[in-house]
Amino acid sequence: MRIDVLTLFPNMFRPVTEESILGRAAENGILDIRLTNIRDYTLDKHNKTDDYPFGGGAGMVMYAEPIFRSLEAVGAEGKRVLYMSPRGKMLDQQMIEELSREDSLVILCGHYEGVDQRALDHWNMEEVSIGDYVLTGGELPAMVLIDAVARLIPEVLGNSLAHLEESVYSGLLEYPQYTKPREFRGMEVPEILLSGHHRMIHLWQLEQSMRLTKERRPDLWQTYLDSAETLDKEEKKVLARVLSGEDE
Numbered sequence: 001m002r003i004d005v006l007t008l009f010p011n012m013f014r015p016v017t018e019e020s021i022l023g024r025a026a027e028n029g030i031l032d033i034r035l036t037n038i039r040d041y042t043l044d045k046h047n048k049t050d051d052y053p054f055g056g057g058a059g060m061v062m063y064a065e066p067i068f069r070s071l072e073a074v075g076a077e078g079k080r081v082l083y084m085s086p087r088g089k090m091l092d093q094q095m096i097e098e099l100s101r102e103d104s105l106v107i108l109c110g111h112y113e114g115v116d117q118r119a120l121d122h123w124n125m126e127e128v129s130i131g132d133y134v135l136t137g138g139e140l141p142a143m144v145l146i147d148a149v150a151r152l153i154p155e156v157l158g159n160s161l162a163h164l165e166e167s168v169y170s171g172l173l174e175y176p177q178y179t180k181p182r183e184f185r186g187m188e189v190p191e192i193l194l195s196g197h198h199r200m201i202h203l204w205q206l207e208q209s210m211r212l213t214k215e216r217r218p219d220l221w222q223t224y225l226d227s228a229e230t231l232d233k234e235e236k237k238v239l240a241r242v243l244s245g246e247d248e
């Protein structure tokens with residue numbers, strides 16, 4: 001997948017895109033992240049990228065011109081162009097899955113108060129928010145999006161099925177995990193996990209996931225309950241126990 005990032009701060013991306021799993025994906029040619037500095041596309045002799053908003057108000061607004069010229073330079077015509085913005089559609093795993101099926105994406109990172117609306121309109125940009133809080137720019141949100149999208153591209157994660165089990169996919173939060181040693185500073189691993197009894201372990205993990213989701217995320221829990229007919233008989237028993245509030 002090719003991802004073009006248009007930003008005033010390309011160096012912010014390097015530690016994230018060149019290290020660890022994303023770095024390896026780039027080395028293996030699976031992920032091609034290209035950083036474009038919007039400032040390189042100004043026509044202004046002082047390389048100015050923003051100005052005061054018409055109509056007044058606080059903050060600065062990025063010019064349309066360098067944004068248009070950098071989008072043209074990366075060949076953004078006909079591609080999905082995302083603009084990271086707190087007023088955008090909320091990013092969630094479903095959107096990430098959908099984006100991960102694209103061959104290429106273009107991401108515009110804004111700074112200051114925003115960008116000239118004509119750039120957003122002309123390029124038909126999809127505004128994407130990572131949450132109801134305001135950051136200083138779109139760079140960190142873009143990195144969040146890239147990281148979440150990249151790990152769904154086949155071959156990026158070595159252990160390719162791991163993501164299918166995790167929270168949000170199944171509609172439940174992830175159950176607690178343990179590894180060696182069996183006893184750590186007097187704290188034991190739950191006995192059932194050492195039993196080798198796969199079915200019992202599955203039911204225990206399911207119950208833990210259900211309890212966590214019910215307690216922490218009533219929104220996810222409600223959606224999960226609506227699809228509970230797919231559970232088998234024993235799983236339904238687990239659900240009934242969780243719903244009754246037993247053993248809490």
Ligand code: ADE
Pocket residue numbers: 084085086128129130131132133134135136137138141
């Ligand atoms: N830019 C600033 N805050 C943001 C947010 N919450 N999501 C996406 N882009 C942003």
